[in-house]
Every structure is written in structure tokens, then in C-alpha cells.
Amino acid sequence: MSDLSRLFEMPLLAGLPAERKQWLSANLTEHRLKKGEILLREGETVTHQFILLEGELVTEKRIAGRQVIDDTxxxxxxxxxxxxxxxxxxPLTFVANTDCFLVALSEQVVRTLLNECESFSRQIFRSMYGRISAYDRFILSGEKLAALGRLSAGLAHELNNPAAAVARAAExxxxxxxxxxxxxxxxxxxxMRADVMATLDEWASRTPPPLDATPQGALRRSEAEDAVAQWLSAHGIAKSWLIAPRLVAAGFSPQELAPVASSVTPEQFDAGIRWLAATFDMRFLSEQAWIGAGRISEIVKAMKSYSYMDQAPLQEVDIHTGIEDTLTxxxxxxxxxxxxxxxFDLALPPVPVYGSELNQVWTNLIDNAIDAMDQHGELTIRSRLEGNCALIEIGDTGHGIPADVLPRLFEPFFTTKPPGKGNGLGLHIAYRTVVHRHDGRINVESHADGTTFQVRLPLVQGHAATG
Known part of the structure; x- marks a missing residue:
């Protein structure tokens, strides 16, 4: 038999009396593994507890059809x-990462030690609790990363539109x-005569009329463009269909252009009209670039504020700013x-919170509300002062939550969504953040016309929310 002194130095077995150590030495089996050999496979029924005394094991898990290294x-x-x-x-496959020496305890031996040795049972349950806690943190971290991935994909899509607009405008x-x-x-x-040039220059500075985006407005605009293009063509302007849309967008009609056309030569009119259209085109494209760049800056600013980058984790914040950043x-x-x-109650005082974590709460609640409405409906967000708490309500006009589901709503991994739509951690994370991190409360009221989540946050850290 090998030297088992290291076995009894472990906290798990160090508290055993001498006679139990002797009994255990006689009721265990020894195993040696070469590097690469498998000790246990995922999905197997376990018949022994193993204790690794020499070497290192790698744990693997099968995810999406492939083996992924989990831990060592x-x-x-x-x-x-x-x-x-x-x-x-x-739940895992154990593979020898080096040559290994282990001992195995049968289920009968393990249960005998549990029943008769308090130190063994305390250590084994402490070990199990530690692994469960670690797995819980791992799952929650994974959900946060997955949520970040979904958020990043949405932001990429949202940034793509103004970025493409800026690129088109620049080109x-x-x-x-x-x-x-x-x-x-x-x-x-x-x-060109000075007085006509002064008129063209004044026209070039004209503020265009508001755009009528209705179907009727689009039809009237199309008819106006055809009329201007035909009028320009009749006055010798080549490719008038390219110039007419810019002149119509600036509010010009043939009646306004006619006095200039009759006071200059055809060559001068052609040069003046093309200069005017090119000036309008430059202004329009520069405004499109400015709008696109402004939208990009708005999203980046909101994202920086949303994550509270370069700031202390706990700080007094304006709740409404965090909500608006989340909506953006x-x-x-x-x-x-x-x-x-x-x-919003704009008189609501700043609230001491962990900013980025609280914004994740708003994200989860708003995302849940959108799903409940099938992406069509009214999302209502209210805030007010209630005693020593800030009360924030996020309501939707969905079909409501069944009464038998409400008590389980914040349980981890509980979800009523179809596979691929949710894993039941969004509301659990929101609950943990509000209740455990901020000493607050989160409640839900639901009926056939919709659902409202209520988040109460104490205005002073350490004071539990009431209500």
C-alpha cells in the first residue's frame, strides 16, 4: 500500500479519530492514471468518491457538440x-492532465463517515457549498456576458445606420x-451680372422648408420635381432630372426661377442653376454627415454613462439619467x-447605487417588457418619492403574467419563454442586484392588460426599502 499520510492531512479527513483513519485505510482502493487517461465521463452514474493525492485533472464539458475545457x-x-x-x-468529464494517484471511497464508506464523523460531514458539505456558489457565480457571469453580447449586437446595428450615413455623405x-x-x-x-449673383447668393442661404414625410407630401414633391425638371429642360439645362430634386427640396418653383432665366443668357442661367444646385447638395450632405456623427456621439456617450466607466462603483446618481441611457x-x-x-418626478434626489449594475436592472426589465408585448405596445416608466425610497415603475401593455407564475418569477432558471428566447436569469439578476446589492425591493403587479415592475431603492445606503 502507498503512503497515505497526505490523505489524512487534508481538512476533509484530518479530524477523523485514529481508529477511523485505520478503518478507512483498509476500506479504500488506490488508482493510478497516466496522462490523458479518463477517470470519469460526463453523464455516468458515480459509485465512488475520489480523492486526488498526486497530479492534476482537467474537467471538460460537452457544449454544442464539442468538448470544452471547464477547469483544472x-x-x-x-x-x-x-x-x-x-x-x-x-456533469463533467475528468481527464488526467499529468500522471495521477487517487484513492476511491465507496458510497457505503462515504455514508458511514457522514453519519459517524461530524468533521467529515462538515467539510464535505462546505466543499459542496463552495462549488455550488462558484457554479452560481459562473452561471450569472455567463448570463451577464450573454446579455452584453446581445447588447453589443444591438449597438453595432444601431451604430451601423449613422455610420453608413456618414460614409455615404462623405463620398x-x-x-x-x-x-x-x-x-x-x-x-x-x-x-454673371452682380445683381443676379447677389440673388443667387441669397437663394443659396435660404433655409429649406420642413419636409412633409406623409404619402401625400411625397406625391406632391414628386410632381413638383417633374414640373421643375421639365421647365429646366425647356430652358436648355442638360440632365435636369438630377438638379430638380435639390431645387424643390429648397422650395423653388418655375415661377420663382423664371425672372432670373429671362434676365440672363442661356449660358449664364445654366452656370447659375448648376452652381445653386451644387451648393444645396453640399449643404444637404454636410447636414447628413453632421446628423449621423451626432447620433454616433449620442450612442457612445450613453454607453459610457450606462457602464459608468472611469467612476467609482458606488455613487449618487440621477436615476433618470441611467434610465435614459438604457433607452438610448x-x-x-x-x-x-x-x-x-x-x-418622471424630476425633483427626485440622487440615489446612492452601483450605477452599471443598476442599469443592468433597467435593461432586464425593459427587455422583459418588450418581449411581453411582442415588440408592439406602450412602455411606461414612472418615478416618484415614496417615504425614504425612490420608486421606479416599469409597465407594459402585454397580456399579463398568470397568477401561478408570479411567485416563481425571480427564481433562477425559471422562464416561460420558448427555448432560445431566455434562460430564466434576467429577472433573477435584477432581484439580486436590487435586494442584495442595494437593500431595496422589487415587486410585480400583473393583470390581463399588462404588467408593472416596481423597484424601490433607499435614498440612504443601509436603510432597507419599505412598502
Whole structure:
């Protein structure tokens, strides 16, 4: 028999009386593994508790059809006691990462030690609790990463639109600059009269009328563009269909252009009209680039504020700012059919919170509300002062939550969503953040016309929320 002195130095077995140590030495079996050999496979029924005394094991888990390394276990360490005592299949595969020496305790031996040795039972349950806690943290971290991934995908989509607009405007500006350069040369060469040039310059500074985005407005605009294009063509302007949309967008009609056309030569009118259209084109494209860049800056600013980068974790914040930042970065989910209604108490004082964690609460609650409404409905967000708490309500106009589901709503892994839509951790994370991290409370009221989540946060840290 090998030297088992290291076995009895472990906290798990160090408290055994001498006679039990002798009894255990006679009722265990020894195992040696070569590097690469498998000790236990995922899904197996466990019949022994193993204790690794020399070497190192790697744990693997099958995910999406492939083996993924989960963790390493270095000696001395106990293995598979949870699966043995619960009778559940092994959740991991154990592979020798080096040459290993282990001892195995049968289920009967383990249960005898549990029943007769308090130190053994305390240590084994402490070990199991530690692993469960670690697994809990791992799962929650995984859910937060998954939520971050979904959020990042949405932000990428939201940033893509203004970024593409800026790119299109920049490309168009390059072409328009060439057109403006050519039109300016033609305008100078035509020896345009000073009074007509002053009129063209005044026109170029004109503020365009508001755009009518209704179907009727689009039809009227199309008819106006056809009329201007035909009028320009009749006055010798080549490719008038390219110039007419810019002039119509600026509010011009043939009646306004006619006095200038009759007071100059056809060459001068052609040069003046092309210069005017190129100027409008440059202004339009520069405004599009400015709007796109402003939208990008708005999203980036909201994301920085949402994550509270470069700031202390616990701070007094304006709750409404965090909610607005959350709505901004979730715009990709709101813009297809969700109407957001705000009823904020702007006199609400700053609240001491962990900013980025609390914003994750708003994200989970808003995301849940959008799903409940099938992405079409009204999202109502209210805030008010209630005693020593800030009360924030997030309500939807969905079909409500069944009464038998409400008591389980914040349980981990509980979900009524179909596979692939949720894993039951979003509301659990929200609950933990509000209750455990902020000494607050989170409640839910639901009926056939919708659901409202109520979050109460104490205005002073350490004072539990009431109500």
C-alpha cells in the first residue's frame, strides 16, 4: 500500500479519530492514471468518491457538440462527492492532465463517515457549498456576458445606420465638391451680372422648408420635381432630372426661377442653376454627415454613462439619467413598435447605487417588457418619492403574467419563454442586484392588460426599502 499520510492531512479527513483513519485505510482502493487517461465521463452514474493525492485533472464539458475545457483540479482535492450523494449523473468529464494517484471511497464508506464523523460531514458539505456558489457565480457571469453580447449586437446595428450615413455623405461630398468647383468656374467664365449673383447668393442661404414625410407630401414633391425638371429642360439645362430634386427640396418653383432665366443668357442661367444646385447638395450632405456623427456621439456617450466607466462603483446618481441611457442603447429594440411614455418626478434626489449594475436592472426589465408585448405596445416608466425610497415603475401593455407564475418569477432558471428566447436569469439578476446589492425591493403587479415592475431603492445606503 502507498503512503497515505497526505490523505489524512487534508481538512476533509484530518479530524477523523485514529481508529477511523485505520478503518478507512483498509476500506479504500488506490488508482493510478497516466496522462490523458479518463477517470470519469460526463453523464455516468458515480459509485465512488475520489480523492486526488498526486497530479492534476482537467474537467471538460460537452457544449454544442464539442468538448470544452471547464477547469483544472490539482491535488489534494475531493472529486464527485456531490454526484455520488445526490445520485445524479456526473456533469463533467475528468481527464488526467499529468500522471495521477487517487484513492476511491465507496458510497457505503462515504455514508458511514457522514453519519459517524461530524468533521467529515462538515467539510464535505462546505466543499459542496463552495462549488455550488462558484457554479452560481459562473452561471450569472455567463448570463451577464450573454446579455452584453446581445447588447453589443444591438449597438453595432444601431451604430451601423449613422455610420453608413456618414460614409455615404462623405463620398457624396467628394463628388459634390467637384461639381461645385466646375459650376463656380463656369459661373466666373460666364461673367454673371452682380445683381443676379447677389440673388443667387441669397437663394443659396435660404433655409429649406420642413419636409412633409406623409404619402401625400411625397406625391406632391414628386410632381413638383417633374414640373421643375421639365421647365429646366425647356430652358436648355442638360440632365435636369438630377438638379430638380435639390431645387424643390429648397422650395423653388418655375415661377420663382423664371425672372432670373429671362434676365440672363442661356449660358449664364445654366452656370447659375448648376452652381445653386451644387451648393444645396453640399449643404444637404454636410447636414447628413453632421446628423449621423451626432447620433454616433449620442450612442457612445450613453454607453459610457450606462457602464459608468472611469467612476467609482458606488455613487449618487440621477436615476433618470441611467434610465435614459438604457433607452438610448436599447433603441434597436424599441423603434419597431414600442411607444415609450415617461412620467418622471424630476425633483427626485440622487440615489446612492452601483450605477452599471443598476442599469443592468433597467435593461432586464425593459427587455422583459418588450418581449411581453411582442415588440408592439406602450412602455411606461414612472418615478416618484415614496417615504425614504425612490420608486421606479416599469409597465407594459402585454397580456399579463398568470397568477401561478408570479411567485416563481425571480427564481433562477425559471422562464416561460420558448427555448432560445431566455434562460430564466434576467429577472433573477435584477432581484439580486436590487435586494442584495442595494437593500431595496422589487415587486410585480400583473393583470390581463399588462404588467408593472416596481423597484424601490433607499435614498440612504443601509436603510432597507419599505412598502
Amino acid at each position: 483540479r490539482a491535488a489534494p482535492v475531493s472529486i464527485a462527492e456531490a454526484s455520488l450523494l445526490s445520485g445524479m449523473p456526473l 457624396g461630398l467628394r463628388d459634390s465638391l467637384d461639381s461645385l468647383h466646375q459650376a463656380t468656374r463656369a459661373l466666373v467664365s460666364s461673367a 442603447i436599447m433603441q434597436h429594440r424599441l423603434k419597431h413598435g414600442i411607444v415609450v411614455k415617461r412620467d
